[in-house]
Amino acid sequence: MVSRLKLFFGEGFRVFFLAAGVYAVFSVLVWTLWLGLPTAGGIVPSGVPPYQWHAHEMIFGFSGAALGGFLLTAVPNWTGAKEARHLFILVASGIWLGGRIAMWYSGVLPAGLVAVVDLGFLPILGAKIATQLVRRPKPQNMMFLAFLTMIWTGNLMVHLEWMGLSADTLDTGMRAGLIGLMSMIAVLGGRVTPAFTRNAMKRDELPEARWPVSWAPLDMTGLGLALILPLTILIGLPDTMVGALAVVSGAVQLARLARWRGRWTLTQPILLALHLGMGMLGVGLLAWGLALLGIGSEIAALHVLGIGAAGGMTLAVMSRAVLGHSGRPLVAPFPVAVGYLMVAAAAVLRWLGAELPGDWYMPLILASGGLWVLAFTLYTIAIWPAVTTPKLARNA
Numbered sequence: 001m002v003s004r005l006k007l008f009f010g011e012g013f014r015v016f017f018l019a020a021g022v023y024a025v026f027s028v029l030v031w032t033l034w035l036g037l038p039t040a041g042g043i044v045p046s047g048v049p050p051y052q053w054h055a056h057e058m059i060f061g062f063s064g065a066a067l068g069g070f071l072l073t074a075v076p077n078w079t080g081a082k083e084a085r086h087l088f089i090l091v092a093s094g095i096w097l098g099g100r101i102a103m104w105y106s107g108v109l110p111a112g113l114v115a116v117v118d119l120g121f122l123p124i125l126g127a128k129i130a131t132q133l134v135r136r137p138k139p140q141n142m143m144f145l146a147f148l149t150m151i152w153t154g155n156l157m158v159h160l161e162w163m164g165l166s167a168d169t170l171d172t173g174m175r176a177g178l179i180g181l182m183s184m185i186a187v188l189g190g191r192v193t194p195a196f197t198r199n200a201m202k203r204d205e206l207p208e209a210r211w212p213v214s215w216a217p218l219d220m221t222g223l224g225l226a227l228i229l230p231l232t233i234l235i236g237l238p239d240t241m242v243g244a245l246a247v248v249s250g251a252v253q254l255a256r257l258a259r260w261r262g263r264w265t266l267t268q269p270i271l272l273a274l275h276l277g278m279g280m281l282g283v284g285l286l287a288w289g290l291a292l293l294g295i296g297s298e299i300a301a302l303h304v305l306g307i308g309a310a311g312g313m314t315l316a317v318m319s320r321a322v323l324g325h326s327g328r329p330l331v332a333p334f335p336v337a338v339g340y341l342m343v344a345a346a347a348v349l350r351w352l353g354a355e356l357p358g359d360w361y362m363p364l365i366l367a368s369g370g371l372w373v374l375a376f377t378l379y380t381i382a383i384w385p386a387v388t389t390p391k392l393a394r395n396a
């Protein structure tokens with residue numbers, strides 16, 4: 001038993017990627033039941049309205065676990081620093097879980113205590129990766145600390161309104177948190193999607209002329225917009241300005257994606273998932289920007305980003321990392337491959353639910369939630385052996 005626990009808390013991806021999968025299922029299942037059952041009014045014992053609990057827990061709870069697993073795994077590889085191990089991972093995962101419990105029981109806990117517990121995770125995570133990043137302080141890596149700060153600030157703004165210390169910061173905080181996540185995806189996805197596709201093409205001995213192509217001016221524009229967009233929300237720029245920047249950012253992301261040979265990945269789900277996630281990011285930013293300019297539903301657009309981009313890219317990156325770091329071939333298990341498509345379909349259905357006439361709203365919302373729950377259930381079951389057993393030998 002002790003050896004199993006030492007293994008489980010020995011690497012960040014094991015705890016946090018499993019926690020992200022379990023919480024993705026739990027939180028959306030609760031939300032879907034609340035929506036679909038007329039008698040389920042008290043199913044969420046939180047002290048905030050259920051829709052606010054749902055939004056907060058997807059942006060800061062589920063995504064927080066995914067960020068923890070990714071950063072604790074990737075940053076040591078970038079810098080050569082020593083990985084976080086047992087005690088830190090145990091404490092950090094306990095703080096993350098404490099935040100989820102505090103939010104669930106916020107109806108009976110003091111709002112200040114809920115805020116302190118929930119806000120504790122990202123600073124602990126940021127401090128740890130900062131000590132690793134300073135070994136090789138490259139700007140393209142250090143910027144992740146800035147993104148974490150902006151996401152944490154968004155969460156703080158949400159709690160300030162819940163504590164009654166501000167009157168109108170909740171919506172701004174939620175949007176800043178979500179768009180901060182989108183910015184991280186834009187930067188990370190802009191690195192790994194073409195790189196992993198290029199590596200696979202090399203292994204298959206495809207000619208270089210068919211490899212993904214990057215154009216520095218386009219990449220730099222995408223990077224700059226990723227840094228700016230969350231800040232425009234936090235400082236309160238007018239919707240028209242934020243919307244215009246979001247439209248440009250979405251168009252840039254789609255232009256980058258068009259050069260990465262996505263069609264070639266149609267038979268390789270573990271690569272296709274990355275392209276799908278980046279496509280959802282570009283489309284979602286375009287739709288959100290247009291909504292802020294008065295065209296379309298903002299709620300619909302935000303769900304394309306939250307489900308399609310955040311959910312899709314999270315599932316793609318977590319499943320790939322689990323396979324690679326557990327010594328398994330980089331081939332998505334069939335249930336996980338199906339899950340990639342389910343998350344993309346869930347995003348489309350949720351968008352349609354907000355855009356189509358009212359009679360379609362609830363059936364499409366429930367179908368979207370059901371697909372999400374099933375996708376992450378398949379992922380969680382599939383990765384369980386990989387995160388709870390020792391790494392396979394290279395020749396296995």
